[in-house]
Amino acid sequence: MMDGMIRALGMMSGTSLDGVDAALIETDGVRIGGFGRAGYRGYGGNEAAVLHDALGRWPGDPGVAEAADLSVAAHAALAADFPEAELIGYHGQTLAHDPGGRGTHQAGSGAALAHRTGRRVVWDFRTEDVRQGGQGAPLAPFFHWACADWAVRAGRMEPAPVVFLNLGGVGNLTWVDPLAEGPEQGCLAFDTGPANAPINDMMRARGLGARDEGGALAAAGQADGDIVAEFLTHPYFTRQPPKSLDRDAFAGLAQAVARLTPEDAAATLVAALAGSVAAGFDFLPSPPARLLVCGGGRHNAAIMAALSAHLGCPVEPVEAVGLDGDMLEAQAFGWLAVRVLRGLPTSGPMTTDAPGPVSGGRISAPRN
Secondary structure, eight states: TTTTTTTEEEEOOOOOOOOEEEEEEEEEESSEEEEEEEEEOOOOOHHHHHHHHHTTTOOOOOTTTHHHHHHHHHHHHTTTTTTTOSSEEEEEEEEEEEEETTTEEEEEEEHHHHHHSSEEEEEOSSSHHHHHHHHOOOOSSSHHHHHHHHHHHSSSSSOOOOEEESSSEHHHEEEEESSSSSSTEEEEEEEEEEEEEHHHHHHHHHSSSSSSGGEEEEEEEOOOHHHHHHTTGGGGGOOOOOOOOOTTTTHHHHHHTSOOOOOOOOOHHHHHHHHHHHHHHTTOOOOOOOOESSGGGGOHHHHHHHHHHSSSSSSSEGGGTTTTTTTTHHHHHHHHHHHHHTTTOOOOHHHOOOOOBOOOOEEEOOOO
């Protein structure tokens, strides 16, 4: 490892509720020294159902304790495959996110995970940002700056502004200037709108599986332009960033496509996704040289084609610059864990709308 580098294991279970990602990263909390092994543990049908039933709930509500225990157990099982990790960054399972009201709720105790794994765990990354008046999301943007910095230093990317688009349950965008002094100065980030969650929910509700594999269903359908146009009139799309969304903030979209065939419903949800990203481009400080897509959505050819049709720049998976789009969010929480350990900011005014730089997160050591 490079001097000052820590080998951290980042772990992430997103709002798509498919499983846990884990990835090793070597970092000093500013620059990336290198990337390591990665792993995945899928949720079984019963496990996914427990988590899905707890969505929208808060501590003390029915089903939350079960979801929290399941999250810790699943993460501990996967962490056992990475004995070389010196530190674990544990995001927990987001069940509810209401930064203007009740706050943010990620189920799962980092203290319990530290006890189960015998290693220090950094967790509860969002609460402090919300407490200080921020949106608490998205939290990957500072890491996106580190990724762009790494790619430029490795000669894999030109030193020009670039956009990272993460397509998980919700879409979030980061505009990055890799030549900025640091992430506090070189990022603008915000949630763009619903991404995979409404597509996955529609597939599950109709008994068609967990997702639209490769976008085949959407490619066979025709988008309903009226539904997409109505969706894009939502006031969220004209609100100045930074801004963030709850997984179910656009429940009306799911209701609107319920009357359509599965093919047309999938095509309409893809068109809504692309339209929301295009609306977000209106707020960027300068046009990006390229759009780099990470998260599960980049495997959906219909989504990638729709983005290319809507945006005035090349649309590529992050693998085009040597990054791992399946593990970027997990890597982010390993990198953020080291930042928390060293007291560095994890968010700020241009990413979560916090009033100033925020160093969030809690650190739990294993009990003797």
